Amino acid sequence: MNKLIKQTDHKTAPKKNSIKHQTKNAFSPAAMFSLKLTITAIVVLTFLLFSYSSFAEQTNTVVIKSYDNTQVANTLNNESSTSKIRTISNLHHTRDEIIEYKVKQKIEQYNNLSPVISSGKKSLKTLRTRYYEENFIIYDGYAQLIEDIDEDSYYQSFSVTFDADLIYVNPHDVAVVYAELYLSENGGPWLHYYSTDSFIIHGESTDDAFEVVSTLEQGFNSNHYDVLIDLYEEGNPNIMATYSSDDTNSLYALPLESSDYDPEFIEYTESYTEVYVSDGYYSDAYIQAGSNSLLGILTILAILLFRQFNRVNQTDNSLEKT
Numbered sequence: 001m002n003k004l005i006k007q008t009d010h011k012t013a014p015k016k017n018s019i020k021h022q023t024k025n026a027f028s029p030a031a032m033f034s035l036k037l038t039i040t041a042i043v044v045l046t047f048l049l050f051s052y053s054s055f056a057e058q059t060n061t062v063v064i065k066s067y068d069n070t071q072v073a074n075t076l077n078n079e080s081s082t083s084k085i086r087t088i089s090n091l092h093h094t095r096d097e098i099i100e101y102k103v104k105q106k107i108e109q110y111n112n113l114s115p116v117i118s119s120g121k122k123s124l125k126t127l128r129t130r131y132y133e134e135n136f137i138i139y140d141g142y143a144q145l146i147e148d149i150d151e152d153s154y155y156q157s158f159s160v161t162f163d164a165d166l167i168y169v170n171p172h173d174v175a176v177v178y179a180e181l182y183l184s185e186n187g188g189p190w191l192h193y194y195s196t197d198s199f200i201i202h203g204e205s206t207d208d209a210f211e212v213v214s215t216l217e218q219g220f221n222s223n224h225y226d227v228l229i230d231l232y233e234e235g236n237p238n239i240m241a242t243y244s245s246d247d248t249n250s251l252y253a254l255p256l257e258s259s260d261y262d263p264e265f266i267e268y269t270e271s272y273t274e275v276y277v278s279d280g281y282y283s284d285a286y287i288q289a290g291s292n293s294l295l296g297i298l299t300i301l302a303i304l305l306f307r308q309f310n311r312v313n314q315t316d317n318s319l320e321k322t
Contacts, residue, residue: 156261181212217260228242
């Protein structure tokens with residue numbers, strides 16, 4: 001009986017030592033290096049991802065590019081639309097400031113031309129041109145959302161189209177006008193973002209509609225923005241007509257964001273075959289990953305590094321078994 005117990009202990013002891021030895025060598029130096037490299041890469045890329053988001057949120061500079069996209073026949077400037085792209089950095093002028101500036105500028109011009117009048121009464125009525133406010137109307141206005149690269153339903157580019165008309169006048173009368181455009185973020189103050197070129201309107205014609213195409217380049221949070229249009233007659237500092245989100249839902253709560261919040265979508269696809277020599281068979285694997293910028297890179301590198309770690313570990317285990 002004692003001999004049987006000794007024989008049993010003698011047979012089981014090598015198995016315990018073998019299990020202990022396999023556990024100790026489960027991760028070879030090469031496999032451990034790959035594991036450490038994987039963890040380090042994940043930590044670094046995660047830090048970069050959050051740092052990028054924080055930088056986008058903390059930037060105080062806003063940049064918007066816009067241009068007129070209307071019929072050349074109605075404009076006084078024959079330049080092409082793309083050559084008239086204007087970039088505005090920092091939308092810090094409110095609507096009230098723009099209105100006040102125009103009035104002061106016109107008074108200064110009037111005073112310089114008429115020293116006699118400047119010493120007497122100054123009235124904006126003397127600054128009027130041939131038409132009155134009641135002769136102008138913005139008949140229609142609407143916005144179109146154009147480009148959303150990351151498909152999160154917030155757009156970085158949009159257009160605003162409006163049709164200004166002359167009313168209560170001869171149908172063949174024309175007027176030279178221009179417009180000031182404003183944005184309001186989530187009900188905030190109206191901030192000026194574009195001044196159109198001067199263009200001609202013909203009575204109540206629908207053929208003189210004017211379009212402004214804009215791209216938010218930097219500093220615009222993902223939010224809802226309203227649009228306001230002020231129409232001016234050339235040479236008159238007074239607003240002739242106004243059209244905004246109060247008049248149509250098409251200019252209300254536009255889902256917008258600048259391009260630094262709208263990164264390009266990156267799709268990664270890899271097909272490969274892994275051979276498991278120790279088990280005597282192989283299997284095919286297929287990876288497809290899509291994401292936005294650093295998040296996609298993080299996912300892809302994590303997959304590749306873990307895959308490399310598994311290959312090294314399996315190769316080491318196969319060599320130990322042989």
